[in-house]
Amino acid sequence: APGTKAVVFDPWFSRTGAFFGSWYQFPENHPLEAEALRDVTHICVSHNHADHFDPDVLIPALAADPARRLHIAKFTTSWFYDRSVRALGKYGDRVVEHAPFEPFEAAPGVRVFFVPEESPAQIDSAIVAYDDREALINLNDARLTTNQLHAIRDRLPKSLKVALQA
Numbered sequence: 562a563p564g565t566k567a568v569v570f571d572p573w574f575s576r577t578g579a580f581f582g583s584w585y586q587f588p589e590n591h592p593l594e595a596e597a598l599r600d601v602t603h604i605c606v607s608h609n610h611a612d613h614f615d616p617d618v619l620i621p622a623l624a625a626d627p628a629r630r631l632h633i634a635k636f637t638t639s640w641f642y643d644r645s646v647r648a649l650g651k652y653g654d655r656v657v658e659h660a661p662f663e664p665f666e667a668a669p670g671v672r673v674f675f676v677p678e679e680s681p682a683q684i685d686s687a688i689v690a691y692d693d694r695e696a697l698i699n700l701n702d703a704r705l706t707t708n709q710l711h712a713i714r715d716r717l718p719k720s721l722k723v724a725l726q727a
Contacts, residue, residue: 568603568667570688570699571613598622603667605632607701608685609641616648623652632657634675634686662716676713678703691717
């Protein structure tokens with residue numbers, strides 16, 4: 562509803578594609594960008610790949626609303642945080658890094674947390690959004706362990722859970 566705070570995950574609305582123009586959304590989604598970001602106060606990005614972390618979308622989105630923040634997972638090193646701050650230039654101070662399983666309120670009654678991979682490369686994270694009744698688990702490209710999936714399950718309401726995997 563208009564005026565309601567909202568959160569968006571990995572907003573990729575590129576007109577030029579990703580990975581040197583070799584990947585595109587199908588069908589095209591760039592006409593939806595303004596509407597998709599209208600009431601967004603929090604943007605969550607799972608990892609640094611161009612089809613998830615898109616400065617051509619993130620910079621104008623942050624410029625449009627001084628209260629808007631970009632939330633990312635805290636990995637074992639600061640590589641993703643450092644890259645995000647550099648890529649966003651003068652909006653780099655809006656990057657908020659979260660420890661694994663550390664929830665924050667993204668909208669009234671809606672909490673979000675990140676679960677970074679435990680793989681040696683550790684370049685991706687799942688994003689989990691939930692309220693008192695339901696949960697959305699966006700696995701993105703993350704390869705989580707069984708123990709991590711159990712830890713997610715144990716932190717969520719015992720009702721409907723939806724997991725998305727690209």
